[in-house]
Each structure stands twice: as C-alpha cells, then as structure tokens.
Amino acid sequence: MRVSVELIALAKVTGRRHSCVELADGATPDDLLTVLDLPDDEPYMTLINGLSVAPGLRAATRLVDGDKVIVFPPLKGG
Amino acid sequence: MSWTGNILRVDLDAGTCVSEPLNSDWAALYLGQRGLATKYICEEVDPAVDPLDPANKLIFASGPLTGTMSATGGRYSVVTKGALTGAIACSNSGGKFGAEFKRAGWDMIIIEGRATSPVYLHIEDGDATLLPANDLWGTSVWDCEATIRARHQDPQLKIASIGRAGECGVRYACVINDHDRAAGRSGVGAVMGAKQLKAIAVRGTRGVQVHDPKAFMAAIKAARAKLDPNPNRKRLGDVGTHAMLDVINAFGGLPTRNNRDVVFEGVHKINAAAVKVSRPGDGRPNLVSTKACFACTIACGRVATIDPDHFTVAGGTEYKHASGGLEFESAYALGSMVGVDDLDAVTYANFVCNEQGMDTISFGATLSAAMELYETGVITDTETGGVALNFGSAEALASMVQLTAKGEGFGIDIGLGAKRLGEKYGHPEVFMGVKGQEFAGYDGRAMPGMALAYATSNRGACHLRASPYASDFATSDLEGKAAIVAATQDERASTHDSAGICMFTAGALDLDDIAGQLEAACGGGWTGERLRETGERIWNLERLFNLGAGFTAADDTLPDRILKEPANAGSAKGKTAELGRLLPEYYQVRGWDENGVPTAETLNRLGIE
Numbered sequence: 001m002r003v004s005v006e007l008i009a010l011a012k013v014t015g016r017r018h019s020c021v022e023l024a025d026g027a028t029p030d031d032l033l034t035v036l037d038l039p040d041d042e043p044y045m046t047l048i049n050g051l052s053v054a055p056g057l058r059a060a061t062r063l064v065d066g067d068k069v070i071v072f073p074p075l076k077g078g
Numbered sequence: 079m080s081w082t083g084n085i086l087r088v089d090l091d092a093g094t095c096v097s098e099p100l101n102s103d104w105a106a107l108y109l110g111q112r113g114l115a116t117k118y119i120c121e122e123v124d125p126a127v128d129p130l131d132p133a134n135k136l137i138f139a140s141g142p143l144t145g146t147m148s149a150t151g152g153r154y155s156v157v158t159k160g161a162l163t164g165a166i167a168c169s170n171s172g173g174k175f176g177a178e179f180k181r182a183g184w185d186m187i188i189i190e191g192r193a194t195s196p197v198y199l200h201i202e203d204g205d206a207t208l209l210p211a212n213d214l215w216g217t218s219v220w221d222c223e224a225t226i227r228a229r230h231q232d233p234q235l236k237i238a239s240i241g242r243a244g245e246c247g248v249r250y251a252c253v254i255n256d257h258d259r260a261a262g263r264s265g266v267g268a269v270m271g272a273k274q275l276k277a278i279a280v281r282g283t284r285g286v287q288v289h290d291p292k293a294f295m296a297a298i299k300a301a302r303a304k305l306d307p308n309p310n311r312k313r314l315g316d317v318g319t320h321a322m323l324d325v326i327n328a329f330g331g332l333p334t335r336n337n338r339d340v341v342f343e344g345v346h347k348i349n350a351a352a353v354k355v356s357r358p359g360d361g362r363p364n365l366v367s368t369k370a371c372f373a374c375t376i377a378c379g380r381v382a383t384i385d386p387d388h389f390t391v392a393g394g395t396e397y398k399h400a401s402g403g404l405e406f407e408s409a410y411a412l413g414s415m416v417g418v419d420d421l422d423a424v425t426y427a428n429f430v431c432n433e434q435g436m437d438t439i440s441f442g443a444t445l446s447a448a449m450e451l452y453e454t455g456v457i458t459d460t461e462t463g464g465v466a467l468n469f470g471s472a473e474a475l476a477s478m479v480q481l482t483a484k485g486e487g488f489g490i491d492i493g494l495g496a497k498r499l500g501e502k503y504g505h506p507e508v509f510m511g512v513k514g515q516e517f518a519g520y521d522g523r524a525m526p527g528m529a530l531a532y533a534t535s536n537r538g539a540c541h542l543r544a545s546p547y548a549s550d551f552a553t554s555d556l557e558g559k560a561a562i563v564a565a566t567q568d569e570r571a572s573t574h575d576s577a578g579i580c581m582f583t584a585g586a587l588d589l590d591d592i593a594g595q596l597e598a599a600c601g602g603g604w605t606g607e608r609l610r611e612t613g614e615r616i617w618n619l620e621r622l623f624n625l626g627a628g629f630t631a632a633d634d635t636l637p638d639r640i641l642k643e644p645a646n647a648g649s650a651k652g653k654t655a656e657l658g659r660l661l662p663e664y665y666q667v668r669g670w671d672e673n674g675v676p677t678a679e680t681l682n683r684l685g686i687e
Contacts (some may be wrong), residue, residue: 009317
C-alpha cells in the first residue's frame with residue numbers, strides 16, 4: 001500500500017517535506033516512522049487523516065492504502 | 079549572589095529616583111522577575127485600582143540569572159495591573175535591555191505616580207535621572223531610540239520605550255526594547271503611557287556577581303551540554319516559532335476569521351517555508367536573517383524585509399529596511415485570524431506594531447472581531463470611515479494598523495481591545511478571549527489542555543502560562559490534563575518567568591538543571607522541588623490579586639463560540655471545549671475551593687499571608 005507523508009518542521013533534518021511511502025499491508029505508524037529513518041533524539045507526533053494518534057497507540061493502529069500522514073516534532077508555543 | 083540587592087524606585091510625582099535595598103526575604107520566596115515583582119505589586123498596589131490611575135505601579139524586573147553567562151540569561155518582565163484586562167499583568171521580553179539594567183546594578187525599577195509632562199528615565203549604572211521627553215512624545219519607538227542615543231552620544235544605550243500606541247491609550251499597547259523585542263501582552267505599555275513615561279535608557283557596566291563563580295561556570299557548562307545538541311534548539315534557530323503555523327493548521331486548531339474557522343486555506347502563503355521563497359519583485363526572500371537576544375544560544379528571532387514593490391511600503395521609507403520578522407503568534411493574529419494571506423501585508427502590520435508599540439496578538443484578534451461586526455452588518459462604512467473591513471483584506475489590515483497605533487478614526491475603537499469593542503456595539507460574543515485578553519493562536523476546541531490554560535491564566539487568555547502542547551497533540555482524552563496544566567503553570571511561573579532565562583530552554587533543561595544554576599548564582603538551597611513550589615506560590619499570589627481586583631470563578635471561562643459551537647474541521651470537528659469537566663478538577667488539583675479561591679490550608683502550605 002501507499003501512504004502520503006507530510007513532514008512539518010523536519011525539512012532540514014530529512015531534506016524532504018512531502019513524499020509517498022510504500023508499506024506492507026498491515027503496517028503501523030511506528031513502521032512508517034522506521035521507514036522514514038528520522039533521528040531518534042525526540043518523540044514525533046503523528047496525524048493520520050487529520051486525527052492525532054498518540055505515540056502509545058501507534059503500534060496498535062493499522063494504516064490503510066491512501067492514508068495521509070503528517071509527522072511533526074513536539075513543538076511548543078512561543 | 080546574583081541579586082544586586084538594589085531596587086531603583088522612581089517617583090514620577092516628585093521627580094525623584096531613589097535606591098533602596100531589595101527585600102531579600104521576598105526574593106527567597108518569589109525568586110525574581112515575575113514572582114518578585116508580583117509580590118511588590120501585591121504589597122504596594124490596591125488590586126481594585128484603575129490600571130491607568132497614577133496609584134497603579136509599573137515594575138521592570140530582572141531575574142537572578144539575567145545578565146549572567148547562563149544561556150538565554152537576558153530576560154526581564156514588566157509587571158503591573160494590566161490596562162487591557164484589569165488583572166495582574168506580567169509581560170516578558172528578551173533583547174538586551176534586561177541584562178543592561180541588571181548590569182547597571184538594579185534588580186528592579188519600580189515606577190510610581192504620574193509625571194506632569196512627558197519624561198524619560200536615563201540610567202548610567204548607579205545614577206538615575208528623569209529628563210524631559212516633550213520632544214519625544216509623539217514619536218515612534220524606532221525614532222525615540224535613535225533620538226535618545228544621539229542625544230547622549232551613546233550608541234550602546236539600551237532602551238525600552240512606548241510608541242504612539244502607548245501614548246494614546248491603546249489598551250494593548252506594549253513596551254518595546256531593542257527596536258523590536260516586546261513585553262507584549264496585557265497593556266503594560268498603556269500603563270507606561272498613562273504615567274507619561276516615554277522611555278527608559280540604560281547603560282550598565284558593573285556586571286553581575288554570582289555566589290560561587292566556580293560552581294556557576296560548571297552549572298552553565300552542564301546546561302549548555304544539554305541545550306546545545308537539543309533538536310528543538312536547532313529547529314528554533316532554523317524556522318523559529320513560525321513552524322507551529324503548519325502544525326496547528328494541520329491539527330485543525332488554527333484560529334481563523336475570529337475562530338469561525340479552524341483551518342486557514344492560505345497558510346502556505348504566510349508560513350515558515352513562504353518566508354524563505356525568493357519573491358518576484360527583488361528576487362529576495364522575506365526572511366533576511368535570524369538574531370539572538372543577550373546570552374542566547376538559540377536565536378529564534380527573525381529579521382525580514384517587505385517586497386519594495388508592495389503597496390504597504392509606500393507608507394514610509396522606514397518600512398523598506400530589514401526589521402523584526404514574523405513569529406508564529408504574529409503570523410496567526412495578523413494572518414489567519416483576519417484571513418489575510420498576503421505575506422508582505424502581514425509583515426508590514428508586524429513592523430508597525432513594533433514601530434508603535436502594540437501587541438500583535440490583541441491587535442489582530444480585535445481587528446478580527448471588528449471584521450465580524452462589519453461582515454454581519456453591525457458596523458458599516460460609517461463607523462469605519464469608509465474602510466471595508468472584510469476578512470482577507472490586506473488593505474484593511476494595513477490601514478487599520480496605522481489608524482489604531484496612532485489613535486485615529488476607527489482605530490480608536492480597535493484600540494479598545496475585542497472585549498470592549500464588542501460591548502460597545504452590543505455584541506460581546508465577538509470577543510475571542512478570557513478576562514479581557516484575546517486568544518493566542520490555538521483553538522481551545524482542538525486543544526483541551528490549552529482551553530483550560532486559557533480559562534485559568536492569571537493574565538487573561540495566554541499560551542505561555544502553561545505547556546499542554548505535547549498532551550494536546552497526543553490525545554484529546556481529558557484524563558490528567560488538569561494536573562498537566564497546573565504543574566506547567568507552576569514551572570513556567572518560576573523557571574522561565576522569574577529566573578531570568580528563556581522558556582525555549584524548556585525541553586532541554588529541567589527544573590533541577592535550572593535550580594543548579596540558581597544555587598551556584600544565589601546560594602540558599604535552590605532545588606528543583608523548591609522551584610516548583612515557588613512557582614505554585616507565585617501562581618496563588620497572582621490569583622489572590624485577581625480576586626481582590628474583582629475577578630471570580632465566573633471569569634474562568636471561554637467564549638460561547640468555543641464552548642457551544644462545534645469546530646467545523648480538523649481533529650476536533652464536531653467537538654466543543656469541555657471546560658465543565660476540567661475546571662472543577664483543576665480547582666481540586668490547585669487546592670482551591672469550588673469558587674476558585676485558594677483554601678487557607680493551601681495558602682498556609684505556601685507561606686502566603
């Protein structure tokens with residue numbers, strides 16, 4: 001399956017902002033983060049089709065073909 | 079120890095500047111900056127006083143780490159009873175001014191009374207003098223700074239001043255220092271204007287002593303070892319706070335068109351990526367460079383230019399120069415909140431707010447309320463002087479920011495703030511805020527913790543008083559959010575508003591890291607737990623001031639739009655803010671009764687008389 005991924009405030013780290021990612025059927029958001037190979041120095045937040053998926057629930061959440069995933073670091077206001 | 083032990087008390091009625099010793103017992107309990115200045119306000123100001131009355135006082139306060147080598151140790155706060163809110167006001171700023179007055183030998187400057195004609199305060203280390211400012215009255219912050227430096231032949235003078243907004247009583251006028259750093263919220267600049275104090279100009283050459291220099295160097299080195307590699311520090315330098323715009327928009331919590339919408343379709347035109355794109359006019363991007371405050375190793379500050387061909391630049395040559403650029407809150411308030419996606423117009427409005435000393439958040443949110451009144455026919459071109467106040471109008475934004483800052487035309491009404499504006503025209507429901515202060519760039523329907531933080535903030539709606547971000551982005555489950563809000567309110571009150579360092583060290587430095595620096599700087603047994611308790615003490619003292627000012631639990635609430643109108647998009651689509659469950663839980667966590675009043679047991683535990 002393919003999911004679209006938008007990275008926010010991570011462009012400098014990864015060198016990309018939008019991408020499509022091929023994943024095995026049944027893959028989870030955690031699997032996606034592994035494929036994205038982001039630095040492991042901070043926890044990332046994920047939105048799937050606009051809804052937040054808490055880090056603790058990612059392993060139990062199944063992505064489906066066509067999902068839109070947004071990944072961003074734990075920004076705080078200022 | 080890194081308190082200087084000296085307070086400069088300036089009596090504008092008598093025209094005197096007198097040194098007095100710092101109350102060290104209070105410093106041990108309230109630390110510095112926000113906490114310590116609030117203690118002085120509570121002891122010296124009747125909470126029922128009119129904020130613009132001479133009996134109100136205005137305190138410029140540093141923290142123990144201000145002016146030291148501690149990373150980001152350049153912060154100061156302006157504390158008073160707020161002109162916008164009537165509540166305790168504390169506005170925190172960076173730049174170099176705070177460190178300079180601390181290095182001149184002062185922990186705090188207490189301003190009282192009202193001058194009979196405009197004055198400014200000139201400080202050279204221990205010498206402080208009030209000087210006439212008749213010729214400065216009516217000038218912008220930028221011209222005022224240049225004139226004072228030229229007059230004293232000292233380009234190194236650090237200056238905090240008000241612009242025309244503060245002079246003419248814009249309720250959310252701010253104090254600007256170092257050209258474009260703002261003690262922004264709650265109308266502290268309006269209080270300064272009411273006192274006819276145009277500026278404070280200071281040179282400090284004395285440095286700051288610390289309790290244990292060797293231990294202090296070790297403590298700040300240890301803190302730097304944690305802060306320097308922190309990814310959030312690097313990100314703030316790269317994209318500033320501006321990156322939040324995309325996050326909160328994707329989340330469906332970006333206040334848009336007076337919170338009628340929560341997603342802004344034009345966000346990509348004003349976001350952190352847009353400011354780096356070369357524009358057709360001159361081939362340059364909006365963002366020129368970044369800049370840092372005193373002792374800062376983060377450098378989140380933005381420096382920007384406006385397209386020289388843009389219509390706003392015709393308003394004055396001063397707008398052709400590089401100046402303070404967009405940060406998240408300004409991009410929200412001057413962009414999505416008013417529906418404007420013209421990057422140059424948003425940047426222009428930001429420039430003018432800096433130039434004339436006006437809070438970008440409250441200005442943008444008040445203009446947004448006026449736009450709603452205009453689009454619903456409550457006000458017409460008759461009231462606006464012929465300016466079509468439609469959402470999305472860059473022309474209306476550019477016109478109104480000038481009129482408001484100068485107290486002219488319909489800008490006088492915009493200068494009231496959204497609460498007073500709505501009440502004036504019989505529609506208080508257009509006010510999007512709490513306790514008279516407008517929301518920051520987060521919609522409480524999408525962020526339950528932030529909704530509670532807004533409702534309970536002691537200075538009116540504020541995104542800086544608590545840190546529920548990670549919790550809100552992770553889950554909408556209310557479980558534990560009241561405790562998170564209360565705990566982070568306490569942490570921010572002590573560490574980032576009273577110690578003298580920047581809140582952007584949070585995430586890298588914990589309470590123990592900061593306590594270690596404070597202990598080396600001050601001595602006296604500072605620990606992380608003592609810092610937490612100090613924050614709780616500060617929070618409760620502020621609450622008592624507000625209760626004395628007439629606020630009640632009924633003021634710990636949100637507009638009907640947030641409580642009753644479901645969000646129309648995003649992660650909270652179909653939802654409203656659930657304050658009804660969170661607020662009682664919050665009072666319980668705080669040790670307050672059901673009316674939001676701190677119990678005797680709580681006050682005794684915290685040593686508040």
